[in-house]
Amino acid sequence: MQITFHNRSPLYSGPWGFVAQVxxxxxxxxxxxxxxxxxxxxxxxxxxxxxxxxxxLNNFIRPILIVLTLPFMIFSMGLFLFIVNTLIILxxxxxxxxxxxxxxxxxxxxxIVLTAFNYLLEIPNRLMRRPRYVERTTPPKSDDGFAxxxxxxxxx
Numbered sequence: 001m002q003i004t005f006h007n008r009s010p011l012y013s014g015p016w017g018f019v020a021q022v023x024x025x026x027x028x029x030x031x032x033x034x035x036x037x038x039x040x041x042x043x044x045x046x047x048x049x050x051x052x053x054x055x056x057l058n059n060f061i062r063p064i065l066i067v068l069t070l071p072f073m074i075f076s077m078g079l080f081l082f083i084v085n086t087l088i089i090l091x092x093x094x095x096x097x098x099x100x101x102x103x104x105x106x107x108x109x110x111x112i113v114l115t116a117f118n119y120l121l122e123i124p125n126r127l128m129r130r131p132r133y134v135e136r137t138t139p140p141k142s143d144d145g146f147a148x149x150x151x152x153x154x155x156x
């Protein structure tokens with residue numbers, strides 16, 4: 001029996017994956033800004049722009065920051081990742097007009113809540129993209145790269 005993986009959801013690869021990420025991030029930004037009093041978000045349009053900026057920063061800047069802060073990551077057993085996420089939120093605060101985070105503590109709390117909401121809202125998307133096991137219905141070829149089994153006997 002051979003197990004093969006088939007991607008049954010081509011809609012969530014390529015640019016559609018980024019669109020799905022932005023939609024989930026927008027909902028997460030709206031919910032997190034509603035919960036945390038130190039975050040001001042005047043409109044849904046600002047939330048969409050903030051989500052796009054955070055998604056782009058997460059895709060391009062965050063890996064660089066993680067590599068640069070690798071010794072701190074190892075020393076803190078990964079807890080320094082919260083600081084990297086907070087820096088991403090503060091950069092988004094500086095780039096997006098209308099999105100305002102009051103202080104480092106609010107940015108840290110916002111990044112934690114944003115990560116939690118993003119994880120919870122991303123679960124259906126992950127379930128749709130999950131590979132499914134498909135059993136092969138055609139019999140395998142006789143030459144599959146393995147030698148035929150030979151009995152070894154001890155003839156004396």
